[in-house]
Amino acid sequence: MLLQITLLLAGFAILIKGADFLVSGSSSIAKKFNISNLVIGLTVVAFGTSTPELIVSLLAAINGKSDASFGNVIGSNNFNLLFILGIAGLIYPLVVQRNTVKYEVPLSLLAALVLYILVNDQILWGTIQDDPKYGGVLSRLDSIILLSFFGLFMFYVFRTMKNSNDIDESSSIKLYTTPVGIGLVVLGMAMLIGGGKLVVDSSLFIANEFGLSQKLIGLTILAAGTSLPELATSAVAAYRKNTDIAIGNVIGSNIFNIFFILGITGLIHPIQYNASLNFDLEVLGFATIVTMIFMFTINKRKLDRWEAFLLLGGYISYTIYLIISDAV
Numbered sequence: 001m002l003l004q005i006t007l008l009l010a011g012f013a014i015l016i017k018g019a020d021f022l023v024s025g026s027s028s029i030a031k032k033f034n035i036s037n038l039v040i041g042l043t044v045v046a047f048g049t050s051t052p053e054l055i056v057s058l059l060a061a062i063n064g065k066s067d068a069s070f071g072n073v074i075g076s077n078n079f080n081l082l083f084i085l086g087i088a089g090l091i092y093p094l095v096v097q098r099n100t101v102k103y104e105v106p107l108s109l110l111a112a113l114v115l116y117i118l119v120n121d122q123i124l125w126g127t128i129q130d131d132p133k134y135g136g137v138l139s140r141l142d143s144i145i146l147l148s149f150f151g152l153f154m155f156y157v158f159r160t161m162k163n164s165n166d167i168d169e170s171s172s173i174k175l176y177t178t179p180v181g182i183g184l185v186v187l188g189m190a191m192l193i194g195g196g197k198l199v200v201d202s203s204l205f206i207a208n209e210f211g212l213s214q215k216l217i218g219l220t221i222l223a224a225g226t227s228l229p230e231l232a233t234s235a236v237a238a239y240r241k242n243t244d245i246a247i248g249n250v251i252g253s254n255i256f257n258i259f260f261i262l263g264i265t266g267l268i269h270p271i272q273y274n275a276s277l278n279f280d281l282e283v284l285g286f287a288t289i290v291t292m293i294f295m296f297t298i299n300k301r302k303l304d305r306w307e308a309f310l311l312l313g314g315y316i317s318y319t320i321y322l323i324i325s326d327a328v
Contacts, residue, residue: 011198012225015052018191023048025184028176052226055196066272071218082315088238089308109288111258118142119273136273143266150259216326
């Protein structure tokens with residue numbers, strides 16, 4: 001057991017470092033082609049910090065561990081919104097741009113809603129009985145729909161950047177020679193695949209040893225572990241009072257996780273869905289709505305410390321509920 005825990009921690013460390021290598025190498029290559037820091041941040045860095053979730057969910061799906069695959073993405077989104085945003089908001093109150101409140105947070109709510117409809121379509125249309133044990137399927141067609149929404153999101157991102165007059169070119173990206181940059185990308189991908197396999201295999205072994213469900217492991221351990229890059233990014237950004245990055249990283253990651261990661265995963269390997277995960281999707285939707293309300297009321301377009309504390313408290317309560325319900 002000690003060996004498996006060690007392998008799990010090593011897997012997370014390899015995932016995080018692999019994502020770092022991937023971001024560093026690809027950012028350097030992109031910069032050599034005179035791509036702006038803002039574009040790099042919203043594309044390369046966003047992809048890099050979400051690659052742990054992609055690799056873990058994909059490997060879990062291929063290995064037939066669908067609860068872990070879905071649980072990882074849904075759990076990561078809940079962790080991002082409640083825990084990471086809560087921590088960042090406690091460090092420094094988060095003032096957000098108007099577009100984030102008007103478009104990006106609602107878009108993250110839309111992502112959860114679209115996923116809910118796609119994986120429950122047979123139940124919603126009444127073609128089968130509403131059975132808690134029923135597992136719908138995220139089919140390849142469903143995945144194409146998710147990826148289509150992701151394409152629209154990227155169109156929105158680039159259109160927003162095109163209309164923006166405050167693109168920051170001052171932040172520094174370390175430049176490497178092209179061979180070194182390519183080497184970092186290849187090494188990063190290799191570490192992500194190897195680290196992802198370690199995480200999936202060891203976490204499922206631990207789950208079996210303790211009698212824990214794949215669902216619980218996916219929603220908690222895998223979700224928190226694969227979200228460590230987002231946690232580090234948002235916490236440091238909040239400490240440096242760069243609140244746009246702190247909150248944009250979280251909201252962008254949540255959109256990215258559902259539309260892109262589940263889209264790619266389901267396209268490669270259709271995923272069986274456990275309807276008991278509907279509760280966790282509903283928690284995600286409710287938490288997103290609460291976040292929108294916080295940003296629209298009191299101090300508009302600002303997440304105060306007491307609001308961040310409520311988000312963090314909500315995540316702790318949610319996690320306790322998951323553990324208790326799994327043990328029953």
